Amino acid sequence: MAAVDRGWTVIGVDNFEAKVAQINSGKSPVEDISDTELQEALKNGAYKASIDFSEVSRASVITICVPTPLDEKREPDLSLLQSAAREIAPFISNETLVVSESTSYPGTLRDIIIPTVDSLKPKDTINVYFASAPERVNPGDPVWNQKNTPRLVGAINEESKNKALAFYESICDAAVSVSSPEVAEAAKLLENTFRLVNIALINEFTQLCSANSINVHEVIDAASSKPYGYMPFRPGVGVGGHCIPVDPLYLTWWARQSGQRAMFVESADVINHGMPKYVAQRTLMLVDSMVPNPRVLILGVAYKPGVGDVRETPVSDLYHHLKDLGAIVAWHDPYVKTWEDTEPVGLDWNCDIAILATNQPGMDAEQLIAKGVQILDCTNSLRNKTGVISL
Ligand SMILES: NC(=O)c1ccc[n+]([C@@H]2O[C@H](COP(=O)([O-])OP(=O)(O)OC[C@H]3O[C@@H](n4cnc5c(N)ncnc54)[C@H](O)[C@@H]3O)[C@@H](O)[C@H]2O)c1
Numbered sequence: 001m002a003a004v005d006r007g008w009t010v011i012g013v014d015n016f017e018a019k020v021a022q023i024n025s026g027k028s029p030v031e032d033i034s035d036t037e038l039q040e041a042l043k044n045g046a047y048k049a050s051i052d053f054s055e056v057s058r059a060s061v062i063t064i065c066v067p068t069p070l071d072e073k074r075e076p077d078l079s080l081l082q083s084a085a086r087e088i089a090p091f092i093s094n095e096t097l098v099v100s101e102s103t104s105y106p107g108t109l110r111d112i113i114i115p116t117v118d119s120l121k122p123k124d125t126i127n128v129y130f131a132s133a134p135e136r137v138n139p140g141d142p143v144w145n146q147k148n149t150p151r152l153v154g155a156i157n158e159e160s161k162n163k164a165l166a167f168y169e170s171i172c173d174a175a176v177s178v179s180s181p182e183v184a185e186a187a188k189l190l191e192n193t194f195r196l197v198n199i200a201l202i203n204e205f206t207q208l209c210s211a212n213s214i215n216v217h218e219v220i221d222a223a224s225s226k227p228y229g230y231m232p233f234r235p236g237v238g239v240g241g242h243c244i245p246v247d248p249l250y251l252t253w254w255a256r257q258s259g260q261r262a263m264f265v266e267s268a269d270v271i272n273h274g275m276p277k278y279v280a281q282r283t284l285m286l287v288d289s290m291v292p293n294p295r296v297l298i299l300g301v302a303y304k305p306g307v308g309d310v311r312e313t314p315v316s317d318l319y320h321h322l323k324d325l326g327a328i329v330a331w332h333d334p335y336v337k338t339w340e341d342t343e344p345v346g347l348d349w350n351c352d353i354a355i356l357a358t359n360q361p362g363m364d365a366e367q368l369i370a371k372g373v374q375i376l377d378c379t380n381s382l383r384n385k386t387g388v389i390s391l
Contacts (some may be wrong), residue, residue, distance in 0.1 A: 002146035004046045004170045005337040011051040017088075017121025019129050023049040029306055031139060033154050035098030056091035064088070064113070064134055065101040065190060074284060076105060076250050079111060085113045089120035095127050097163040101135040103247050105189065105254035106182035112157065131155035131164035132181035134188035152182040154184030159180060189254070193265055194249040199244070200234040202269035203275050206235035206391060209283070215390055217380050233389050235356050237378050238275040238314025245272070245312050248290075276317035279355065279391065282378050284325055286389060287352050296322050297351040298380075299365060300358025301339050308335035315357045318342060334362050 003010050014020050026039040041047035045161050063114060066084045068078055071077040081102055098117060100109045101351065109132045118126060129154045133153045138144055151168045153175050155161035161177060168175035179183050202220070215234060239245045248265050255262040278307075287294040303313040310316070315331075319340055322329045330345040350378040354368050359379040368375060369385050377383075378391040 001037060001041065003048070003151070004041045005147070006171050008048045008061075008171070009045070010041075011049070011055045011058065012047070013053055013088075014049060015051060015083075015263055017051050020049040020051050020153075032137075032141075032145070039333070046117070053087045055089050056088045057093055059096060061097045061099065061163075062088060062092065063101050063322050067242065068104050068152045069242065070249055074249055075253050076102065078108065081108070082116065082218060084110060085116040086120060089117045090122060090263045092117060092125050093129055094122045094125045095129075095169060095341040096125075097129040097131065097160065099130075099164060099167070100132045100181075101322050103188050103192070103243065103250070104185060105133055105250045107313055109181040110184060127159075127188055129157075129160035129163045130181070131160050132184040133164060133168055136191075139194070139309065139380045140304065143305070146172065148173050150176050152176050152178055152184040152187055153186050154178040154181040156181060189247055192243050193251050193268075195233075195244050196239060196248045196272065196293050197264060197268040198231070199239055200271040202233045203235045203238075207335070210391075217383065217390055231314070234380050235378070236314075237279050237318050238316070240311070240313040241270045241309065245269075245314075259362075273276075273315070273317075275313050277321045279318055279357075279378060280321035280325055280327075282391075283322065284327060286290075286376060287372060291352055292326070294352040295350060296327045296329050297347075297349055297354040297368075297373075298322075298329065298343070299333075299354055299356045299363060299368075299375075301331050301333045302335055302360065305359050305379075306361055308328075308333075310336060310339050313358075318355070318357060326372045332363065333358070334360055 020030055025044055026035055028035050028038045032114060062313045064084050066080045068081055070076050073099055101115055109130060116129055121128060131153055133151050137149065138147045151172045153164045153168055155164050165175050165177055171349060190254060199296060206216040209219060220232050223230050248269060252265050265267050283296060284294060298319060301313060301315045302308055319329055330349050331339065332347055347364065354373055354375045356365055356375055356377045356379050359381040365375060365382060369387055375382060375388045376391065377388050380390065382388040
């Protein structure tokens with residue numbers, strides 16, 4: 001849509017037929033894109049979705065932005081990226097720019113995408129330009145979007161760099177040129193790993209504060225009064241979504257390939273993974289020990305506020321830990337229709353305690369406070385309210 005806005009004609013090629021049909025019917029699958037905006041672009045021919053990879057032959061710029069998840073060993077799974085490269089390659093026209101926007105470890109463009117494209121592209125396609133410009137998007141963010149977030153661009157040669165900069169300068173306020181695709185790829189991993197380790201630090205710190213009856217948020221606010229050298233992060237149930245918990249493991253894997261260890265990052269991952277269990281235990285300690293099977297209501301299950309995305313949400317682990325500890329658990333989230341094969345309950349569900357896990361807009365936790373329900377607030381959004389205990 002950012003490209004459409006700046007006058008480009010865009011075709012979204014996707015192998016998920018139902019999603020393509022949904023988009024072409026004018027229903028946006030992305031929270032930050034309204035149906036009206038999508039319908040307008042479909043109506044004036046500026047955008048369409050397709051399952052047909054031969055549409056690629058019409059493109060002067062191809063951006064690859066398929067998921068880059070982890071496999072069952074929690075190692076990089078580039079199978080979707082590889083298959084996307086294989087599928088587009090036979091249809092790439094001469095003089096086309098191919099950009100990898102997917103997050104991955106340094107070397108992915110040069111060692112995986114380029115050899116695949118080069119070996120399968122049409123014989124009369126002589127010049128193909130390649131760059132890496134990792135996607136930087138923060139779903140649900142009212143301030144930062146594709147247009148006003150600077151975009152890193154690292155290309156394999158001068159011509160590729162000029163083409164990629166021209167494209168991203170046309171759709172973003174600023175494109176930042178770096179010396180190679182590897183720098184752009186590594187920068188993306190650094191950005192998300194920076195968040196992971198800082199969240200882990202504060203998640204560990206909050207446990208120390210809690211054990212010593214100190215409110216961690218008061219400490220964070222106090223430290224934040226220092227005008228330099230400190231940046232506040234808040235504790236929570238853990239980290240979720242398909243970026244922060246995933247990308248740092250691309251970094252740890254990449255380190256191991258050269259016989260090194262990213263130990264700091266590995267520790268951060270362990271600490272964040274321990275949070276759901278800590279929150280479950282802390283919750284049940286707040287309930288009267290005479291109640292054999294406490295009824296626990298989880299408020300907000302998406303991985304962050306303002307979205308219905310439950311991928312990698314740490315609330316899933318919390319849910320299972322609570323059940324393993326004997327609790328009867330229900331959940332409420334205005335953005336999520338089904339989760340963990342269960343349906344949400346209303347805020348009037350009778351509970352012994354509630355956990356505010358994700359502070360979804362429009363979710364009226366005050367209703368529970370008014371009823372005298374105890375709430376463990378993992379989001380720092382119900383400060384100084386009666387019956388609310390801060391994580
Ligand atoms: N969404 C974000 O917040 C965000 C932010 C920064 C970076 N990223 C990165 O961007 C990349 C894409 O993430 P996303 O959240 O947009 O993914 P997504 O899960 O929304 O998937 C994008 C689309 O790719 C399609 N797809 C999968 N394999 C395909 C293939 N072989 N050919 C064609 N289409 C295919 C899927 O059907 C899906 O519709 C990832 O590397 C991610 O780490 C995402």
